[in-house]
Amino acid sequence: MSSLRTTPAPVVKGTSPPGPGSLTPVQRRLGRDWRLAVLFLAPTAVLVGVLVLVPIVQSMITSTTVRHGAQSVFVGFDNYRALLDDRQFRTGVVNSFVFTAYAEVFKVVLGLAAALLLHRLRRGRALITGLLLVPWVVPTVVTAFSWRALLDPIFGSVNTLLTDSGIGSLLASLHLVDSWPAGWLSDPSLAMPSVILVNVWKGVPFFTVCFLAGLKSIPTELYEAATIDGASTWQQFRHVTLPGLRHVITVTVTLSSIWTFNNFDLIWLLTQGGPGDVTAPYVLVAYSKAILQLQYGAGAAVTLVMLPIIAGLVFVLVRLLREDSGNRPPRWTGPTRRALPWVITVLVTGLLFWASPEIFWKAALVLAVILLVAALVTRLSKVGTGLALAGLLVFVLGPMYWIFVTAFKSETQVVMRDNDLWPTPWTLEQFGALFTNQPFGRWYLNTITVSAASTAVALICAALGGYALARLRFRGAQGFTVTVLLTYVMPGALLFIPLYQLLIETRLTDSLWSLAITYPTFTLPFATWLLTGYFASIPVDLEEAALVDGSTRFQAFRRVVLPLAKPGLLAVALFTLTNAWNEFLFAFVFITKDEYKTLPVGMQSMIAGDVVPQGQLAAASLLVSIPVVVMYAFGQRFLTEGLTAGAVKG
DSSP: OGGGOOOOOOOOTTSOOOOGGGSOHHHHHHOTTHHHHHHHHHHHHHHHIIIIIHHHHHHHHHTTEEEETTEEEEOTTHHHHHHHTOHHHHHHHHHHHHHHHHHHHHHHHHHHHHHHHHHTOSSSHHHHHHHHTHHHHSOHHHHHHHHHHHTOTTTOHHHHHHHHHTHHHHHHHTTSSSSSSOOTTTSTTTHHHHHHHHHHHHHHHHHHHHHHHHHHTSOHHHHHHHHHTTOOHHHHIIIIIHHHHHHHHHHHHHHHHHHHHTOOHHHHHHTTTOSTTSSOOHHHHHHIIIIISOOHHHHHHHHHHTHHHHHHHHHHHHHHHHHHTTSSOOSOOTHHHHHHHHHHHHHHHHHHHHHOHHHHHHHHHHHHHHHHHHHHHHHSOHHHHHHHHHHHHHHHHHHHHHHHHHHTSOHHHHHHTOSTTSOSSOOOHHHHHHHHHSOHHHHHHHHHHHHHHHHHHHHHHHHHHHHHHHHOOOTTHHHHHHHHHHHHHSOGGGTHHHHHHHHHHTTOSSSHHHHHHHTHHHHHHHHHHHHHHHHHHSOHHHHHHHHHTTOOHHHHIIIIIHHHTHHHHHHHHHHHHHHHHHOOHHHHHHOOSGGGOOHHHHHHHTOBTTBOOHHHHHHHHHHHHHHHHHHHHHHHHHHHHHHIIIIIOO
8 A cells, every 4th residue: 555655855956966975974873854854744643652552561561460459569471370270261262252253254155245246337327325324434432332222131122023023933943042031141052153254244334335346446358358258147257356356355354354353332332342251352351350340461461462363463454565566576476375265264164163162053053044135236226226225225224214213203102112213203212301401511522622622633743744754755765654553453442541641640530631631542554544644645746846936845845735635535534523423431431430431432321221311312323323324425526536546556
């Protein structure tokens, strides 16, 4: 990707490139533009260093201590040795692996099937793609609430629909569920599959969009040649489509695996790790030890033990991106490279069978049904394709429809479950109760304030840093770019413990400052990475003309480059704003007072034990989702242009 390529600084027209003799000794050693690079990169370097790199080092130090009262005592590697006999930790690691592996398999299969269906469309592709993006765009707290309500064993619509259609009895007869009606999130045998289902529902749109972009890049001449040679549809898929998507699939799965393996908010909001610890991932184990038990050393040890796995995935991702940018040839070629995916598949399959035999055969059966349906659709006419797309849209938009109609029901209708799929009558009762019974307006204002502040910081720093990495010539540019990428994929699970300690020491917990300061840890690296690629895609001739006219480098950056980079800047603003809008883990850990809570944490606090105000939560979910959906709808053109130039070109 171009975001990992450092473009040489432009040479002013009419002049000769500066030779070795025209450079000072310091410039020859550090690069011609090192002074400007220091100025442009300083804000990004300070924030990344203080908020990411230093906390990771601090976490390593903390992991060698045990807290006794107000004192921390050095114990060496005792925390790590204790994990060997910690059943909760072992269960958390296995749960994270099972959750990630099954989710990625189904996201690849469903995402590829959806992308192939959309690729065959001649009309309405943009509209349907936009609708499919809704689950990915809406905040995680909305996703969790909607599915938690739909999967309720007594009041949930899923059991009602499956019972009325007779599918529930079929599931029971096939032993996919032990009894009916099913307790999807309360039954130990169904809780993990249900959580995986919700993660797949939220992640499939991301895979679909990535795969659809990959399909568009495959030359049509390859399919025409295969058709002339008599290749069947399956042979074209195997020998043309899959090889053409190999790199896209690998990068997408690697990125998604990092995010899924370190997932906390979705699982916490759905099950809080229960029943028992059936769905508790390793991140929840770290949270329990560090935040609930105040054993920072033990919690830090849990996250750092997982660092080699995360580092391995990041290493694979960096190598793939560098190969794609042409900076490094593939390390393995020939039979070894072709056999590697099969070796990984066999290894992961064996581990899944060992770790979750009770889920393995159920997942295999569901996967076989999906593949059979996909194979049948490829042989059907346009009617079959239309039916498949309709089923996909029902699956994707069903929970969103339920939220919409529930928000306009009366409390009596919600409780009595009368006309579950339609408000009778339509009323704003839930919205009034939401603002009357909860400090929802304060939560909304807090979220806007924190999101806007963190987006402004990320945008300014990323614009300066991205320009320096794309245009200036200095030693260490490639290393700094890779560091930015590494901090982007570094999970919040590694950072929330040391950042929490830092905020306590500086007395910034329970304040909006704690969020405004820490949110750039996950917004700034991505913004810098994307803008680096976008600035590199802008022709240098325009900048050279400004330099010839007497502009300084900063003036050329401000007057020429920034206006041309508007799509990239808007794409970055959109991404950083929505990420800050949806963030849960940091806000959940750092904020405890109602007056400082953001929307995701505030909505979670509305649920008190078994008391779930479904109508008010539906109204809150609608109000939380509308700004994000509207921003994506109006910014889709800039988003596509920004991502294409910044993250795909090259």
